[in-house]
Amino acid sequence: EPEVTQTPSHQVTQMGQEVILRCVPISNHLYFYWYRQILGQKVEFLVSFYNNEISEKSEIFDDQFSVERPDGSNFTLKIRSTKLEDSAMYFCASSDQLGETQYFGPGTRLLVL
Amino acid sequence: AQSVTQLGSHVSVSEGALVLLRCNYSSSVSVYLFWYVQYPNQGLQLLLKYLSGSTLVKGINGFEAEFNKSQTSFHLRKPSVHISDTAEYFCAVRSNTGNQFYFGTGTSLTVIP
Structure with a gap:
């Protein structure tokens, strides 16, 4: 069964450093998303991406964040200058043509020191 | 905007x-x-x-949920839980006009032998 994959599974970085989180969505999906889950809190929407542009973003997704689909298979989330409060589990998701059901990857646990 | 409330952050059965x-x-x-x-x-x-369609929805692992529009509820149930059902359960909604998912805070289910 096709699934969303994410790399790395864990990343530790120093405050102020740039990180890139990678995702490979399900191959025939057209909509892509990033969410984050701070430890012990709810899953929060960051951004959705369709047709090579951002379609929706939350107030969390400020100028420090960017997304890109550099090729036909990868979808990346970049945090330019990480802050302590960026420590969280980051989930990538993709959905099919109807944009109804989102399938989530296993997540990348980011720890900013 | 949508919001989701999950009553009971921890449930043990x-x-x-x-x-x-x-x-x-x-x-x-x-x-x-x-x-x-x-x-x-x-x-x-x-x-x-x-x-x-039908307000009673059946899912994987024997779970089902019923949509009640008048009560704006979507409660999840399973008639007979197994130890392997121990996990965190999240309810989410998406409007029919957007792609963003809104998650509840989650309910941690512990099944006791």
Whole structure:
């Protein structure tokens, strides 16, 4: 069964450093998303991406964040200058043509020191 | 905007018992409703979804949920739980006009032998 994959599974970085989180969505999906889950809190929407542009973003997704689909298979989330409060589990998701059901990857646990 | 409330952050039940996990939502527009399960150290897995049609929805692993529009609820239940059902359960809604998912804070289910 096709699934969303994410790399790395864990990343530790120093405050102020740039990180890139990678995702490979399900191959025939057209909509892509990033969410984050701070430890012990709810899953929060960051951004959705369709047709090579951002379609929706939350107030969390400020100028420090960017997304890109550099090729036909990868979808990346970049945090330019990480802050302590960026420590969280980051989930990538993709959905099919109807944009109804989102399938989530296993997540990348980011720890900013 | 939509919001999701899950009553009971922690639920403990004995193996073989019935479990009911509550989810209420608020929205001024029609919504799609979802339940996701998160096993320890794993990503979010879709349990079931309501898009339209029959209000009783059956999902994987013996779970089912009933959409009640008048009560704006989408409670999840399983008649007889198993130890392997121990996990975090998230209710989510999406409006029919956007792609953003709104998640509840989650309910941690522990099944006791």
